[in-house]
Amino acid sequence: MPAFARTSGALVALTFAALSFDASALSKRDQSAVEALDQRMQAAESRYRLGLVKIGNADPSGRSEVDAALEDMEDVMAACVKQKGCSATTMLAGYKRLLKRNADTAAGDEAPEDGVGDEAGSLAADVPEAARAAALLNADGQRFVKMVQYNPAVQAGIRRWLTDMRPSLIDSYENYQYMRQLMWPQFERAGLPEALLFGIMAKESNGRVHSTSRAGAAGPMQFMYATGKRFGLGDDGSGFDTRYDPRSAAEASARYLNERLGVLNNSIEMSLAAYNGGEGRAQRVYNGSGGRNFWDESVYNQFPTETRDYVPMVIAAAWLFLHPKEYGLTFPKVDSRPATLRLSKPSSIYELTICLGNGGTREGYMRALRNLNPRYQADSWLSAGTSLNATTRIVGLYNRWCVQGQRAQLAHTLVMSDARSAIVRTGPVTPVTDDADVVTESEGAGVASTAAPATPPKPARPTSYTVQTGETLTAIAQKFQCDTGDLAKVNKLKAPRYAIRPGQKIKLEGCDG
Structure with a gap:
């Protein structure tokens, strides 16, 4: 939300300054x-x-x-x-x-000079x-650890990531691996270490692209709207908020951090404090303290509790990203080789998640598909021919299990199921009276009516529908056999949320019934 220290037997104190050498x-x-x-x-x-x-x-x-x-x-x-x-x-x-x-x-x-203008x-x-x-980095990222003073607050953060927050750390790593080819180049070009990118993302969103906080911060790097807009994020003209796009969010995050590093004497701690607690506050504290370190009591106590927790937790996550083996930490191996998945028939991310199965993963591929395709909601109905960002593994599983066969049919049946259809409606019920045991003449004699039953007229195709509580546009599209995108366009609903409300009238143009 815009607002590591190498051990060798024992932990050593690390400084931010570049190492000096005796030339002689x-x-x-x-x-x-x-x-x-x-x-x-x-x-x-x-x-x-x-x-x-x-x-x-x-x-x-x-x-x-x-x-x-x-x-x-x-x-x-x-x-x-x-x-x-x-x-x-x-x-x-x-x-x-x-x-x-x-x-x-x-x-x-x-x-x-020399005619050089604007x-x-x-x-x-x-x-x-x-x-x-x-200058703080080298090829393998080890020099990055010299940027930050190691202290007990970071040690406590490492402890938390390795205990009650271990599942979140593992999830963050796995999610990041799918998006790495989109996000890491943005930090690499900006001269920033990958470990810092991972640390921020892990603390901000656990690598969930569609994460949104109560305060309104959104996306994998959790940009507030105004800050995101300043760095080129926001509505791209199609209704999609690019704060949710991993590539765009990482690029904006790198630009933001380098801007803060430039005015905060390259202090990673103070720049992280700005990322979380607000750049204005961080700048005022920095200026008022004469440029003191984040861990100086007079500086530290001027930040809210959330920021005092945020800074060491990001550093701790980044440190573990660099040195997992030292802590017995094994990150999952992820086959994240990128590939394009072209749908051979209409589907949704939910349906794909079911038919793809786990494929050797712990939790399947829904999060990967959602993160790689942030414009689509999980229940959005995608037409045949739609191209999705995926991996070679996902494409192989799709061709085996999702195009045809029993699992493909089962996945489609499950996604199309509507819990409300379990409720049987038989028309008005005749109240029971005290004479309920009296048998009428026609009932007792088994007399059949000589009048042929009337053939009910075929109902006219509805042209509109009133949204019921709990319904989504995708559910309505499935109910009336429409394309979600077409339905959204007719009703001027913006992706990716297609927000609708109970009682709203939806036009059903282009639906089959």
């Missing part, structure tokens, strides 16, 4: 490697500035030069954090100069704030 202790090879990286960074910075000049001169190759220069800088940063003796702080100087120049220009303190300024603003966090 370096080998000649290491010294040469560091010097080469420094030269590469300087060359990339020069290339960036020349790109800005080209842009100012309306040279179309300017933008590609700027983009390539930024990629060069990021490559140097990635190499620096793995190179002994390389100072991340020194390497970041180039980024800082570019950022400062852009800020000075925006404030009017520095006039644009577009160049906007490109300088595009230098990712992640660059200032990139």
Whole structure:
């Protein structure tokens, strides 16, 4: 809701600062490697500035030069954090100069040079704030643990995740594996560690895409409406709220975190506090304390209980994501290779869940299908030819069990069943009187009526229907043999919820009866 520490026998204290090295202790090879990286960074910075000049001169190759220069800088940063003796702080100087120049220009303190105008300024603003966090990472994510001071609050969080909250942690991991190819690239591009993405998602939603809080936060990363809108989330024009989309939510989350890191001295703890307790509050507390650490009593006590719990719990989940074996934690193996499932006949996620079976999983595939296809509700009736995001395993099971055969028929029967149809309606009941034992002449003599029974007229096809309590649009569509999407379109109902209310009149255009 926008608002780790490696052990080796014993837990060690970790700091956020980059490690420093004595240059004289370096080998000649290491010294040469560091010097080469420094030269590469300087060359990339020069290339960036020349790109800005080209842009100012309306040279179309300017933008590609700027983009390539930024990629060069990021490559140097990635190499620096793995190179002994390389100072991340020194390497970041180039980024800082570019950022400062852009800020000075925006404030009017520095006039644009070489004809560089507004577009160049906007490109300088595009230098990712992640660059200032990139030095905290290396390829395997281990340097990330040095970002956070390990303390008993995080230890308590680890204990909670491993005891009463273990099922939630396992569910979060399994859910995340299906969405990883959608979410992780957004954090990777932003220079943020995957473990942080997992920690936030686990605490916020347990990896349930359609999760919505009482306060109105929505989606796997639990964005409030206003904050989500600021980062490009919301109604996409079709009625779908992209806060529920895992790819979009992860991208917005990465942008939000890097924005907070940029103004909170790269403090993961304070940035997480902002994510949960509100960016305004976090900024005021940070400024008022003179930039003190989140764990400083004067800072810690200014956040609500929920935020004081949230920060260590996210860090704890991220730590366990990195080091499960140290705690005897075994995450489930998930076959999440992506594939497209094209429906050969009308179905719903509920029906697919039944016919697919467990397929070697603990709980089947409903959550995976819902997370990968957030636009559809589980009971939405999907027409033949609809393409769904799935996995190779799901597609194989679908072709075996859901296209035809007894299980496919059974799944369809179960989904189409309506509990209300169990109630038999036989018409008005004749009240029983004291003369109930009196047999009439016709009854006693067995006299049959000579009049032929009238053939009831075929009822006219209804054109509308009044919604009853507890009904969904999908249930109504099944009752009258309609397509849910067509019915929603006729009645101007927005996906994915197709919200209806008891007493509402629904037009039945296009239904068979």
